[in-house]
Amino acid sequence: MAFPTETVYGLGADATNAAAVRRIFEVKRRPATSPLIVHLDSEEMAREYAAQWPRSATELAERFWPGPLTLVLPKKATIPEEVTAGLGTVGLRVPAHPIALELIRAAGRPIAAPSANRFTQLSPTTAAHVRKSLGSAVDLILDGGSTPVGIESTVLALTDGGPVLLRPGMISKQELEEILGDVAEPEPVSGAHPAPGMHHRHYSPRTHLILIAPDERPVGGRGAVVSHRADALDALLMPASPKGYAAALYATLHELDCRGLDWIAVERVPEGEAWAGIRDRLARAAARA
Numbered sequence: 001m002a003f004p005t006e007t008v009y010g011l012g013a014d015a016t017n018a019a020a021v022r023r024i025f026e027v028k029r030r031p032a033t034s035p036l037i038v039h040l041d042s043e044e045m046a047r048e049y050a051a052q053w054p055r056s057a058t059e060l061a062e063r064f065w066p067g068p069l070t071l072v073l074p075k076k077a078t079i080p081e082e083v084t085a086g087l088g089t090v091g092l093r094v095p096a097h098p099i100a101l102e103l104i105r106a107a108g109r110p111i112a113a114p115s116a117n118r119f120t121q122l123s124p125t126t127a128a129h130v131r132k133s134l135g136s137a138v139d140l141i142l143d144g145g146s147t148p149v150g151i152e153s154t155v156l157a158l159t160d161g162g163p164v165l166l167r168p169g170m171i172s173k174q175e176l177e178e179i180l181g182d183v184a185e186p187e188p189v190s191g192a193h194p195a196p197g198m199h200h201r202h203y204s205p206r207t208h209l210i211l212i213a214p215d216e217r218p219v220g221g222r223g224a225v226v227s228h229r230a231d232a233l234d235a236l237l238m239p240a241s242p243k244g245y246a247a248a249l250y251a252t253l254h255e256l257d258c259r260g261l262d263w264i265a266v267e268r269v270p271e272g273e274a275w276a277g278i279r280d281r282l283a284r285a286a287a288r289a
C-alpha cells in the first residue's frame with residue numbers, strides 16, 4: 001500500500017517478503033537494479049536488520065531519527081536480495097510521520113518503500129499524486145495530507161571506507177559532519193548505481209524543465225517561471241527558505257505539469273549546504289533522458 005512519510009509518499013511492502021517486494025518493482029516499473037529503503041519504527045528495530053552497527057550509527061540515530069536520514073549499512077540475511085538489488089548493504093530509516101510509524105508497528109515488520117510513483121517521474125507529496133501516477137495498480141493509499149519535508153531523505157553510507165553522502169536531502173552534509181567529521185561525496189556514477197536517486201534522470205515532470213538565472217526569461221512557446229525571490233518578475237513565487245521551498249516543490253511541479261505547457265523554467269536556487277538537496281532534485285528534473 002501507499003502511505004505518507006515526512007519526505008514523500010512511499011509504496012510499501014513487507015521487507016522480509018521477496019514476493020511482496022517484487023510487486024513494488026512491477027507497480028513502479030522500476031529496474032531491479034535500484035535498491036529500496038527499509039522503514040523501521042525505532043533504532044532498536046533497525047539494528048535487527050544491520051550486520052554491523054557502528055557507534056556513529058547510534059549517534060546519528062539519536063540526533064536525526066525519527067527523520068529524513070537513511071543509513072546504508074551491511075545487511076543481515078533476513079533482508080532479501082530483491083530489496084537491496086543484490087547489494088550486501090541495506091538502506092535503513094525511521095520516518096518521522098505518525099501514520100508511517102503506526103503502519104510499521106501494526107505490521108510488526110520492516111517496510112520496504114520507494115516513492116509511490118512510476119520510475120523517473122515526480123515524487124508524490126499528496127495521496128492524489130499517488131493515485132494520478134499509479135492509478136489502480138496500487139491496492140490502497142493511506143491519505144495523510146501533504147508530506148511536510150517534501151523531498152526524499154538524505155542517504156548516507158556508513159561502510160568501511162568512511163561516511164559517504166549518497167544523496168543530499170534536507171538534513172545537510174554540514175549537520176552530518178558535526179557528528180562524523182569529514183563526509184565524502186561519491187564518484188560520479190556510471191553503470192551500476194549505489195542509490196536509486198542516482199539514476200541520471202529522476203524526479204522529472206513530463207513538461208520540458210529548464211534551469212535559468214534570476215530574471216532570465218525564456219523566449220517563445222507557453223511556459224511558467226518559478227522563483228524563490230520575492231521580487232522576481234512574472235514568476236510563480238516559491239517560499240524563500242529552503243525548508244518552505246522543499247515542502248512546496250513537487251506539488252508546484254505536479255500542478256504545472258498538468259497545464260500542457262511547452263516549458264517550465266525554474267530560477268536557480270542559492271548556493272550553500274541548506275539548498276543542496278533542492279539543487280540536486282532540480283538538476284535531475286532538468287536532465288534530459
Ligand code: AMP
Nearest residue numbers: 035036089090091114155194195196197
Ligand atoms: P528512494 O526509494 O527513491 O527514496 O531512493 C532510495 C535511496 O536509498 C537511493 O537514492 C539510495 O541512495 C538509497 N539506498 C537504498 N538502499 C541502498 C543500498 N543498499 N546501498 C546504497 N544506497 C541505497
Ligand code: MG
Nearest residue numbers: 114115123196
Ligand atoms: Mg523515487
